[in-house]
Each structure stands twice: as C-alpha cells, then as structure tokens.
Amino acid sequence: MRIIACLFIAFLSANASAAPHGDELYARHCSSCHGNDGKGGVGVPLALPSFLDSVSDEYLQKTIRQGRPGRIMPAFDVLSDAQLTAVVKHLRSWSDKPAPKEDNSVIKGNAKKGKVLFAKYCMQCHGEDGSGGKGTGVTFSRKRDLPIIAPALNNAGFLASATDVMLRDTITYGREGTPMTSMLVAGLTETDIDDIVSYIRSMEEAAERSKQALNGNGSDSPVIMVDSPYDLDETVANLKQAITDQNFTLIRTEYLEHGLVEEGKENKKQVALHFCNFGFLFKALSVDPRVGMFLPCRVTVIENDGKVQVSTINPKRLGKLFNNHELDEYCDEMYEVYSTLLEDATL
Amino acid sequence: MKAITRNILVLVLSSVATVLHAGDMLMVRTQQKFPEAMLTLQTSVKEHGYAITRVQRIDIGLTGMGYETDKYRVVFVGKPEEIQYLIGKYPVLAAYMPPQISIFAEEGDTVLVTANPIIYAEMITDESDRVIFQRWESDVYSVFDDIREADE
Numbered sequence: 001m002r003i004i005a006c007l008f009i010a011f012l013s014a015n016a017s018a019a020p021h022g023d024e025l026y027a028r029h030c031s032s033c034h035g036n037d038g039k040g041g042v043g044v045p046l047a048l049p050s051f052l053d054s055v056s057d058e059y060l061q062k063t064i065r066q067g068r069p070g071r072i073m074p075a076f077d078v079l080s081d082a083q084l085t086a087v088v089k090h091l092r093s094w095s096d097k098p099a100p101k102e103d104n105s106v107i108k109g110n111a112k113k114g115k116v117l118f119a120k121y122c123m124q125c126h127g128e129d130g131s132g133g134k135g136t137g138v139t140f141s142r143k144r145d146l147p148i149i150a151p152a153l154n155n156a157g158f159l160a161s162a163t164d165v166m167l168r169d170t171i172t173y174g175r176e177g178t179p180m181t182s183m184l185v186a187g188l189t190e191t192d193i194d195d196i197v198s199y200i201r202s203m204e205e206a207a208e209r210s211k212q213a214l215n216g217n218g219s220d221s222p223v224i225m226v227d228s229p230y231d232l233d234e235t236v237a238n239l240k241q242a243i244t245d246q247n248f249t250l251i252r253t254e255y256l257e258h259g260l261v262e263e264g265k266e267n268k269k270q271v272a273l274h275f276c277n278f279g280f281l282f283k284a285l286s287v288d289p290r291v292g293m294f295l296p297c298r299v300t301v302i303e304n305d306g307k308v309q310v311s312t313i314n315p316k317r318l319g320k321l322f323n324n325h326e327l328d329e330y331c332d333e334m335y336e337v338y339s340t341l342l343e344d345a346t347l
Numbered sequence: 348m349k350a351i352t353r354n355i356l357v358l359v360l361s362s363v364a365t366v367l368h369a370g371d372m373l374m375v376r377t378q379q380k381f382p383e384a385m386l387t388l389q390t391s392v393k394e395h396g397y398a399i400t401r402v403q404r405i406d407i408g409l410t411g412m413g414y415e416t417d418k419y420r421v422v423f424v425g426k427p428e429e430i431q432y433l434i435g436k437y438p439v440l441a442a443y444m445p446p447q448i449s450i451f452a453e454e455g456d457t458v459l460v461t462a463n464p465i466i467y468a469e470m471i472t473d474e475s476d477r478v479i480f481q482r483w484e485s486d487v488y489s490v491f492d493d494i495r496e497a498d499e
Contacts, residue, residue, distance in 0.1 A: 259400030
C-alpha cells in the first residue's frame with residue numbers, strides 16, 4: 001500500500017513538472033495589467049467570485065485567445081493549448097465553485113426594443129454604442145478607489161467569447177462587487193433582458209468590421225524618413241527652428257552615440273534632437289501611461305556617404321502596439337507633427 | 348496630410364500587414380517601490396552586458412511645467428558595438444536606437460514596459476542579423492524575470 005502511495009506521489013510530481021504552471025504564466029503574461037492577485041489594474045478584476053462563477057472555461061479561453069481589439073487586452077496566440085488551460089485553471093483558483101458549463105442556446109429577443117432599453121439602463125456606463133467607458137480596468141493613471149470602468153460590449157473579441165446565455169446571466173444577476181448591478185433588481189423583466197441580449201448580439205457585424213480595420217491599416221512603414229538637400233549642420237539648424245515653430249520645447253541635441261561610447265569619440269555624423277510638448281505629453285500619458293515607451297519626441301539626422309537622412313518613428317504604426325483605440329487621435333496628431341517637421345526642415 | 352508631405356515621405360520598407368500579438372509589447376509589474384525597482388532594473392541590465400546610455404526623467408519635465416505626475420523615467424539601453432553596427436548598416440533603425448524601457452510608479456507598485464525588440468527585425472534586410480534581436484528579446488524577458496523575482 002505504501003509503495004503504491006509513493007508511486008502515486010512520484011507520478012503526480014513528475015506530471016506537475018511537465019505541465020505548464022498556470023501561476024507562472026499568469027505572472028508573466030497577465031499580472032502587469034490584472035494585478036498579481038487578480039484585483040485589477042489596467043485590466044478589469046478577474047478574482048471576483050461573481051465573475052468567475054458566471055462564466056464558462058470556454059469564455060475565459062476564447063477571451064484570452066482573441067483579446068479585445070482596441071481595448072488594450074491583447075490576443076494571446078503565443079500560448080499553447082496546454083498553457084491556456086493552465087492559465088484558466090489558475091484563474092479558477094480564485095473561486096471555490098465549479099465553472100458553469102457553456103450553454104450555446106440562442107436567445108431571440110427584439111433588438112429594436114433592446115436598443116431603447118440599452119439607452120436607458122446601460123449607456124451611461126457602457127457608452128452610447130456599447131463601446132465601453134473611457135479608459136479600462138481600475139487603474140489607468142487613476143486612483144484605485146474609483147469604480148471599475150465598464151468594458152466595451154460592441155467588441156469583436158468579447159462578442160466572439162460570450163454566449164447569449166452568458167450575456168443574459170450577467171445582465172440578470174450583475175456582478176457583485178462591481179458597478180454592474182442586477183438588472184432584475186433594477187426592474188427589468190426577463191423579456192426586457194432578452195431584448196437587450198439581442199441588441200448586443202446585433203453589434204457583432206460592426207464589431208467585426210472595426211476589428212478588420214484595426215488589422216488592415218498595419219501596412220504603414222515603421223519610420224517616417226526623408227532625404228535632406230542640406231548638409232548635416234544646416235539640417236539640424238532647420239529642425240531646431242521647425243521644432244520651435246511647432247510650439248515644442250527643444251530639450252537637447254546630442255550625438256546618437258551619447259552614453260554608448262566615451263565622450264568625444266561619438267560619431268559626429270549621427271545626431272538626435274529631443275523635444276517635447278508637455279501639455280500634449282500629459283494628456284497622452286493620462287490616456288495610456290505606456291506611451292512613455294516612445295518618449296521624448298525625437299528626430300534623428302544621419303549622414304552616410306554624403307547623403308543626409310532625417311527620420312522619426314512612425315507614431316501611427318507604433319500606436320498599434322498599444323491596442324488602445326483612445327490613443328489613435330494622439331498618434332495621428334504626432335504623425336502630423338513629425339511629418340510637418342521633416343517637411344519644413346528639408347524644403 | 349498636405350499633398351507635399353505625402354510626396355517627400357520615403358517609405359523605404361516593404362509593407363506587411365501586421366496583427367497585434369501579445370508579445371509585441373512586454374510589460375512587468377512589481378511590488379517593489381519605484382527606487383528599488385529602478386535599482387533592480389539597472390543592475391539586471393548591466394549584468395546582461397548592456398550599457399545604460401541615459402535615464403530620461405519624464406516626470407521632472409512635466410512637474411516643472413505644472414503637470415502633477417507620479418515617478419516616470421525612460422531608460423535607454425544598448426551594447427555599443429551592436430548599436431553602431433546596426434545603425435551603420437540600417438540607417439532606418441536610427442529612430443529606434445538605442446532601445447528604451449519605460450518605468451513608472453502605479454500606486455505602491457512599479458510597472459515596466461518596452462517594445463519587444465524583435466519588432467525591429469522587420470526593418471532589416473540581411474536575415475543573418477535577426478539573431479541580434481532574438482538575443483535582445485530573450486535578454487528583456489530575462490531582465491523582466493529578475494524584476495518579477497525580486498518580489499519574492
């Protein structure tokens with residue numbers, strides 16, 4: 001008997017070391033946004049029993065695989081199926097109850113009536129067209145005691161993951177511990193809720209289109225680059241003028257190799273101009289603190305075989321890394337700024 | 348955009364439609380306070396053989412202009428020979444070099460973010476140089492592991 005027990009334990013531990021560790025995967029891939037203990041951050045809280053007990057493993061798996069296009073939550077196609085299962089198991093460790101089974105029954109309500117009800121009962125948090133609250137999660141350069149921001153419902157990733165029954169149950173019972181309260185308690189009937197489910201489902205086509213649009217315009221070049229007809233010094237002088245003309249503050253001009261090689265030994269044919277517009281920067285950082293990744297603003301000037309080239313990063317292209325719709329307007333604006341600078345300095 | 352701008356933009360690269368992957372942006376959260384997290388970062392970066400070429404204090408600039416903000420720095424890192432070699436061979440990479448890591452306070456935690464260096468490999472033409480970015484990528488993962496492990 002004892003031998004069997006030992007063998008059994010040996011088998012268990014061998015198995016454990018072969019299987020992916022959900023807690024480690026979570027720490028690596030999820031905790032930066034959802035918090036180490038699932039209490040939320042840039043992402044919504046995941047460690048809520050009211051959430052976990054109302055969604056199936058399939059919902060969690062699809063959500064992780066598909067992400068939420070334009071709403072920061074990335075699509076985790078990097079995880080293997082075994083890893084995905086392990087992550088979901090880790091999420092499950094935050095609740096004692098077993099996961100509900102996925103129920104694919106179709107709910108047929110009246111979407112037109114649902115739309116009217118949505119405007120009355122849901123819009124103030126989930127946005128006019130279901131595009132979610134401004135910002136995401138619980139802390140995105142906000143105080144932690146502020147309420148959780150309502151997720152986008154008109155989102156291809158969400159709609160592909162949620163079944164009609166999951167939508168109905170979430171609306172019916174709400175999620176204890178969040179601003180999402182029971183709509184049955186709020187006075188809606190079961191028929192009303194079915195109508196709303198159908199209305200949310202009707203957002204699917206538009207959601208898919210906007211997801212395609214997100215992926216489609218990824219064809220921009222990573223850099224904006226122009227040849228300058230002037231020599232290096234003249235080009236740098238022109239850029240300084242253009243930076244001031246655009247109401248940016250020039251922080252400093254230095255050799256690109258500054259700090260990389262001994263002072264005085266830098267390649268004098270490679271120059272970087274750093275500049276900033278603090279008002280703009282502040283606004284962009286409040287929308288998404290990660291944008292600091294490409295700060296401060298910078299133009300590089302390089303002379304190669306007598307040819308002078310001026311370049312900047314392409315904010316439109318880089319913007320895609322953030323998967324954050326709200327940043328789009330800032331990226332477009334920076335794109336215009338950079339393009340104009342390069343144009344003015346090389347005319 | 349003005350027509351003239353469109354004309355002078357030299358889009359030197361072949362265009363590939365890209366889909367956002369989870370691994371394109373790397374992030375880590377630590378329960379260390381900002382100064383400790385910064386120290387862990389600097390130590391780990393150096394242990395991996397990279398130089399820190401500059402620490403840009405974003406918050407100081409903002410606060411100086413009257414925008415109240417929490418601690419925020421951008422750390423530029425690189426190996427001199429590699430950066431020189433890459434910019435010499437691919438001027439198009441200059442705008443991205445040396446690579447940078449953002450580090451900022453979020454309440455009591457500290458969050459670090461960087462672009463996965465492998466995305467720069469898109470700008471090279473000689474595939475044999477890809478190994479450089481692959482090494483950078485595995486080094487960032489390793490540095491971020493150090494930061495996470497410092498919590499324990």
